[in-house]
Amino acid sequence: MQKLGGSFLEKVLTLDPGHRGPQVPCAQGHDAAFVAYRTKTVDTVLGPVQLRRAWYHCASCGHGLAPRDQELDVAGSLSPGLRRMVTRVGSQEPFAQGARDLAELAGIRLTAKRVERSAEATGARARVAAEAEADALLSDRLVPLALAAPPPRLYVTVDGTGVPTIPRETLGRRGKGTDGKAHTRELKLGCLFSQSTVDDQGRPVRDPDSSSYIATFEPVERFGALVYAEARRRGVDGAGQVVVLGDGAFWIWNLAGEHFPRAIEIVDLYHAREHLAALSRLDSLTIPDPAAWLAARTAELDGGKVEAILEAVTTLPGSNTDEVRKALGYFETNQERMRYGRFRAAGLFVGSGAVEAGGKAVVHQRMKLSGMRWSLRGATGIVSLRCLAASGRWEDIWKWLHSQTLSA
DSSP: OHHHHHHHHHHHHTTOOOOOOSEEEOTTSOEEEEEEEEEEEEEETTEEEEEEEEEEEETTTTEEEOHHHHHHTOSSSBOHHHHHHHHHHHHHSOHHHHHHHHHHHHOOOOOHHHHHHHHHHHHHHHHHHHHHHHHHHHTTSSOOOOOSSOOSEEEEEEEEEEEEBOGGGSTTOBOSSTTOBOOEEEEEEEEEEEEEEEOTTSOEEEOTTOOEEEEESSOHHHHHHHHHHHHHHTTGGGOSEEEEEESSOHHHHHHHHHHOTTSEEEEOHHHHHHHHHHHHTOTTOOOSSHHHHHHHHHHHHHTTOHHHHHHHHHTSTTOSSHHHHHHHHHHHHTGGGGOHHHHHHTTOOOOOHHHHHHIIIIIIHHHSSTTOOBOHHHHHHHHHHHHHHHTTOHHHHHHHHHHHHHHO
């Protein structure tokens, strides 16, 4: 059946051999002259087919072109339908496994390298299209439609994670390892979601299927702009409340201050607890009963009583040291972002679990498996595909790419 379908498709494609007159314009605006009809093999979901089409040559550029290739979007050797299948498996699993699954499930045999190249190339094009949409939103060239029901609460949660890369991508960069060399590149990840209700105990409930993701290796300034563009697409201007959740890093609050000045800022409670536990283990502090002391301070932290923690620490012997002052700075700087009792009473999330879970599902499960080392271009393409898929925007990829093909 597959061979029969492929044979029929091949005959349909030959009905138009792509002759567009004695000359056609090349990409540089020169005149390319008709040379002959040439055949190429195109892999499709029905197997390989032979495509006979008119071939033109531009003497000025020294390159050839086939208008029919562009019209059918087969400038490479994969049909659009097969590229979509390859993109799906390449973005979801290791390329070699994707090639095996294509053979097992669809009877299509491609090498792992072809799966890799096609998926990464599609991801690169999707990223360009997604960032073009973001830039249009930021410059008001694209105005998002007003939502029928703006989100009562829109959360913006951000985090960073390392992606293992090939050596040339970390050349000259310092890392945390014992050799002092970097083996990863930081990927900044943003997760936006909405909240409309609380449960019977007053705990916040994330709206189903409301999460969307933004990720980039670019500097924080660009990341902030992309996150804000996504927030605009999500209706931030009409949201009842905006909440920014993060681990306490300065760059997060700088981003929030620039793009979300009216937002409620909350330090992730679990990161705050980790900082408190680390503070209790400092060698310079003398704590008679460390376990009981930490339990009491944790209860104060959960209630948002940061001043009580500061007082309890500064009255301990050995608290007047640089390491203690540095540890306390985290709590002093973020006092108003740690009013957890007040936040919980208002039915707000106080943990950044959404973005951390997104980091595992969107990034770790595909990008950080054993032995993986990525080029920056390849990692960017695959991460872009995974963010769009996790955001429920998989179909947008093909709309964008189809528009690019028509306008090319």
